[in-house]
Amino acid sequence: MTQDELKRLVGQAAADYVKQHVPEGSVIGVGTGSTANCFIDAIAADRARYRGAVSSSEASTERLRGHGIEVFDLNQIDSLPVYVDGADEINALGHMVKGGGGALTREKIVASVAMTFVCVVDASKRVPVLGLFPLPVEVIPMAQASVARALTAMGGTPQARVRADGSPYVTDNGCTILDVRGLQILDPVAFETSVNQIPGVVTVGLFAQRGADLCLMGTTAGVEMTDYRN
Incomplete structure (x- = not known):
């Protein structure tokens, strides 16, 4: 599969995970970038199931609204059951480098209030040591x-x-x-x-103090799930 196909695969897997684990009527956190866009596109079919979303960037807000999904200011929301976002790098502990798209500060803010941070990436983002990506x-x-x-x-x-x-x-x-x-x-x-x-x-685009709780990684063998809470 191409990298774009892997991104669509994990975007759909994240949408399936959220549908299974997040109560109907919830507001969900949505990140920024090409893989997060695939997640936004994947949840569009079930948009009536959710009250809406909190977005980490203007670009994601525009995409969500284009699908008819209401976007809330974080100040209107007490808590988020889940935040789904991509990463530029992720290590074996769920620490990430993020911010290639420039939305790192808002991503950190939304991630900080989410109960579960789901990272969605393709296998090229897995590294033994962070820092190869700027x-x-x-x-x-x-x-x-x-x-x-x-x-x-x-x-x-x-x-x-x-x-x-x-x-x-x-x-x-x-x-x-x-x-x-x-x-x-x-x-x-x-x-x-x-x-x-x-x-x-x-802020810095290191997400280590608040890393991923779960990673859905697209590989040639399918979607690999890693739970860092175990």
Whole structure:
């Protein structure tokens, strides 16, 4: 199967999981990216079963509304039974690098209130050590240079993200992103803490302190499920 076919496979598997485990009438958390888009498309057939969704990006909000699914502000919701999102990398403990799509801060916020975090990926995202994919760090614009110096001192090579036309990349929160290359993140929990403590950092795309509870991974043999709560 192609990578796109694997993404559709796990998107459908996540929709089936949510339908089986989440009570009817619930509001569900929905992430950002191509695999999350496959999940959004897959739940559209059962949209009447859910009260609606909380979205981690403007792009996902638009896609959900296009399917007729109501999107709520997180401030309107007390809790989320599930949050479904993709990852750029995931290790054997369910720690992830996320934020290739630029929505890492909102993804972290939605994940923090969800009872169960379901990560949906294809097998290419499984790694023994995090860091091969550039680590995104969302930064207050005035602190970009100082944060870059701090990240360099930590062993990385940060580069400001730009759009295809060369213009600065601006997040949905009005901030910039530094993509940090050259890392081997051997202790993701400690590294996440260290980066978050740099003044000017909004958040880092390490999801280790709040990692995945469950991973649905598309492989050539089908969908492989790993439960990190066991």
